[in-house]
Amino acid sequence: MTYTNFTVETDADGIALVTWDMPGKSMNVFTAEILEELNAIIDATVADAAVKGVVFTSGKSSFSGGADLSMIKSMFSFYREEKAKDPAAATQKLFDLVGRMTGLFRKLETCGKPWVSAINGTCMGGAFELSLACHGRVASSAKSVKIALPEVKVGIFPGAGGTQRIARLTDAQSALQMMTTGQSLTAARAKAMNLVHQVVEPDQLIPAAKQMIKDGLKPVAPWDEKGFKAPGGGIWTPAAAQLWPAAPAILRRETSGNYPAALAILKCVYEGLQVPFDTGLKIEQRYFTHVLQTTEAYSMIRSLFISMQELGKGARRPAGQPKTELKKVGVVGAGFMGASIAYVTAAAGISVTLIDRDIDAATKGKGVGEGLVKDSIGKGRLTQDEGAALLSRITPSADYSDLKDSDLVIEAVFEDREVKKAVVEAVEAVLPAGAVFASNTSTLPITGLAKNCKRPSDFIGIHFFSPVEKMMLTEVILGKETGDHALAVALDYVAAIKKTPIVVNDTRGFFVNRCVFRYIHEAYDMLIEGVPAAMIENAAKMAGMPVGPLALNDEVAIDLSYKILKATVADLGEKAVDPRHMQLISRLVEGEGRLGRKNSKGFYDYPPKPAKKSLWPGLKDLYPQKKADEVDVGVLKQRFLATIALEAARTIEEGIVTDPREADVGSILGFGFAPYTGGALSYIDGMGVKAFVELCEKLAATYGPHFQPTALLKDMAAKGETFYGRFDPYGAKKAA
Numbered sequence: 041m042t043y044t045n046f047t048v049e050t051d052a053d054g055i056a057l058v059t060w061d062m063p064g065k066s067m068n069v070f071t072a073e074i075l076e077e078l079n080a081i082i083d084a085t086v087a088d089a090a091v092k093g094v095v096f097t098s099g100k101s102s103f104s105g106g107a108d109l110s111m112i113k114s115m116f117s118f119y120r121e122e123k124a125k126d127p128a129a130a131t132q133k134l135f136d137l138v139g140r141m142t143g144l145f146r147k148l149e150t151c152g153k154p155w156v157s158a159i160n161g162t163c164m165g166g167a168f169e170l171s172l173a174c175h176g177r178v179a180s181s182a183k184s185v186k187i188a189l190p191e192v193k194v195g196i197f198p199g200a201g202g203t204q205r206i207a208r209l210t211d212a213q214s215a216l217q218m219m220t221t222g223q224s225l226t227a228a229r230a231k232a233m234n235l236v237h238q239v240v241e242p243d244q245l246i247p248a249a250k251q252m253i254k255d256g257l258k259p260v261a262p263w264d265e266k267g268f269k270a271p272g273g274g275i276w277t278p279a280a281a282q283l284w285p286a287a288p289a290i291l292r293r294e295t296s297g298n299y300p301a302a303l304a305i306l307k308c309v310y311e312g313l314q315v316p317f318d319t320g321l322k323i324e325q326r327y328f329t330h331v332l333q334t335t336e337a338y339s340m341i342r343s344l345f346i347s348m349q350e351l352g353k354g355a356r357r358p359a360g361q362p363k364t365e366l367k368k369v370g371v372v373g374a375g376f377m378g379a380s381i382a383y384v385t386a387a388a389g390i391s392v393t394l395i396d397r398d399i400d401a402a403t404k405g406k407g408v409g410e411g412l413v414k415d416s417i418g419k420g421r422l423t424q425d426e427g428a429a430l431l432s433r434i435t436p437s438a439d440y441s442d443l444k445d446s447d448l449v450i451e452a453v454f455e456d457r458e459v460k461k462a463v464v465e466a467v468e469a470v471l472p473a474g475a476v477f478a479s480n481t482s483t484l485p486i487t488g489l490a491k492n493c494k495r496p497s498d499f500i501g502i503h504f505f506s507p508v509e510k511m512m513l514t515e516v517i518l519g520k521e522t523g524d525h526a527l528a529v530a531l532d533y534v535a536a537i538k539k540t541p542i543v544v545n546d547t548r549g550f551f552v553n554r555c556v557f558r559y560i561h562e563a564y565d566m567l568i569e570g571v572p573a574a575m576i577e578n579a580a581k582m583a584g585m586p587v588g589p590l591a592l593n594d595e596v597a598i599d600l601s602y603k604i605l606k607a608t609v610a611d612l613g614e615k616a617v618d619p620r621h622m623q624l625i626s627r628l629v630e631g632e633g634r635l636g637r638k639n640s641k642g643f644y645d646y647p648p649k650p651a652k653k654s655l656w657p658g659l660k661d662l663y664p665q666k667k668a669d670e671v672d673v674g675v676l677k678q679r680f681l682a683t684i685a686l687e688a689a690r691t692i693e694e695g696i697v698t699d700p701r702e703a704d705v706g707s708i709l710g711f712g713f714a715p716y717t718g719g720a721l722s723y724i725d726g727m728g729v730k731a732f733v734e735l736c737e738k739l740a741a742t743y744g745p746h747f748q749p750t751a752l753l754k755d756m757a758a759k760g761e762t763f764y765g766r767f768d769p770y771g772a773k774k775a776a
């Protein structure tokens with residue numbers, strides 16, 4: 041029998057080697073067709089008396105990335121359509137659909153012939169769940185092997201038997217840790233956790249897997265043996281009595297109760313370990329069906345899985361522009377940002393000329409890359425040779441003529457119009473036609489900077505976030521005259537350095553900083569109202585923000601906030617800034633010399649390590665303090681999320697952001713907007729625009745006109761629209 045996605049070759053020992061290799065795809069993923077073919081392979085190998093056992097592997101460099109986008113998308117659309125007709129029947133159908141993979145893997149596990157999974161590379165989600173259903177697991181020792189059940193990161197959990205098998209192979213605490221964080225395991229770690237049986241050299245993978253079968257591997261899972269006991273003895277042991285009462289509290293501390301999938305993992309393991317395996321699978325199936333119906337799962341999958349991949353693959357790339365394979369990139373300004381931009385570019389295999397005012401400054405910038413390479417070698421992420429090759433791609437220089445054969449030049453010099461103008465002119469004098477010039481400015485409009493240049497259509501903004509090597513987002517900013525070629529080159533570059541781009545139109549603060557400053561300014565308002573600073577920080581974290589607004593302001597630097605407030609007054613007049621904010625910040629910066637983390641004094645005090653930062657006690661003396669029980673934490677949480685979401689809505693209304701996917705992904709990757717909401721616009725869509733407008737009106741009545749809902753929101757509320765409906769990224773409007 042032949043299959044589209046698999047080959048099956050049976051050797052003289054009667055071992056069938058099933059190789060998963062989907063045509064036309066760079067990675068194997070689960071689709072409905074895969075499940076059908078896998079089912080047929082199980083039947084065929086069981087029926088064939090010549091087959092003694094099966095080794096299952098991948099024909100690609102990775103094993104499999106797990107579920108396919110289109111399968112998940114169609115599951116959601118199917119459920120939503122059915123639900124509108126008959127909610128109970130829709131839930132039943134969803135339950136049955138969810139059970140399909142579970143049932144198939146259980147069929148494999150109980151088919152009566154031994155199966156061994158030979159894990160040759162990245163093995164994620166459903167693919168590892170399939171491996172867990174095999175009777176043996178052998179992993180290659182190659183560095184590229186990463187094993188994970190990362191579903192929780194997109195709002196779901198391992199729902200094809202993963203929660204039950206993991207908890208029966210390793211101790212409950214490690215099982216919970218692995219699944220509630222979605223952490224990646226190396227092959228060695230997976231072996232130490234008893235999740236794989238052997239780790240072997242890459243070229244020994246298939247022979248070792250076959251040998252397991254020849255050595256008489258029993259085609260019975262441990263939990264199907266009589267007298268099976270889970271590692272650690274299950275639920276009713278002294279160790280479990282230590283773990284289980286604390287587990288929900290620890291989870292709550294980590295997630296503030298915002299992630300239904302994480303809690304469901306706890307329930308699946310706790311309840312599942314008390315019942316026979318098949319009943320455990322049913323419990324998992326029920327919780328999975330429930331979690332799939334939550335707004336969190338829907339929104340997280342859409343933004344963090346589907347949209348993120350679509351944007352990464354160039355959803356906003358202009359049609360008809362040939363792809364640029366960037367060979368050489370120039371970076372001008374080897375300071376804090378430029379040095380790291382040079383590093384991430386070289387890490388992507390691109391040669392970089394790193395320019396500063398003199399060679400010493402440029403060489404110092406390369407030194408930042410040297411430090412990062414040393415760290416990576418120390419952590420085993422790079423070999424000495426790879427590190428040396430990376431660094432050899434960065435050439436420091438003070439001579440602009442070295443930029444002459446660059447495909448792209450990015451400037452990251454001082455945030456000063458005159459300095460940038462001089463740099464644009466110097467670069468343009470040597471840059472070949474067709475090469476693109478990008479500015480990493482964080483505050484200066486791109487259209488204005490492009491005026492200094494003779495080819496404004498080749499001028500664009502590429503706004504990085506710090507720390508550049510860690511932050512996955514870049515904001516690509518279109519000036520009024522930026523052309524499609526510049527946009528295509530910028531997006532090809534961002535893809536090459538493996539970051540996710542959002543494309544926005546020119547405006548003060550672009551998208552991310554506009555939203556971030558709303559967040560920080562709401563915290564200023566709260567401080568001024570006398571809300572204790574610790575409550576402000578904790579409420580923000582309970583709302584799902586990774587960093588409190590005051591801590592964030594310390595990272596950004598309070599004197600930078602001060603500069604921006606002053607620049608806003610200079611450009612737009614006194615009324616553009618809340619005078620109480622100006623007073624607060626000038627008191628901190630000028631009165632107290634508190635600039636943020638950079639001088640160890642900001643909203644927090646930063647004592648020398650290992651002591652931890654703590655809120656500056658002097659904050660209490662700035663404004664009369666409210667008592668904790670006079671403050672409604674629920675309202676603080678709403679204020680943080682609503683003020684950011686409103687700003688995101690304004691950027692759509694003003695045409696700064698044109699695609700809701702970008703506002704959502706940008707808000708999560710740019711500043712960690714409560715990921716369980718799916719991003720700033722999904723937060724609004726998730727509760728419904730009408731409910732959001734009502735919330736804003738209520739907040740505006742007490743906390744100020746900045747909460748007033750906009751005309752667009754009111755219109756959408758009246759018409760019952762959503763952002764993804766009205767600004768449908770896949771719809772005709774986009775194509776027009």
Ligand code: NAD
Nearest residue numbers: 373374375376377378396397452453454455480481482506
């Ligand atoms: P920085 O002061 O650390 O570095 C600026 C570098 O530019 C210095 O090394 C300086 O010597 C060099 N330079 C100045 N004039 C030059 C010239 N004429 N030719 C060559 N080199 C010159 O500043 P930074 O924090 O790296 O910021 C650089 C740019 O990046 C600014 O536009 C800033 O707004 C933007 N940015 C900064 C951040 C951040 O978090 N710091 C984030 C995003 C964007």
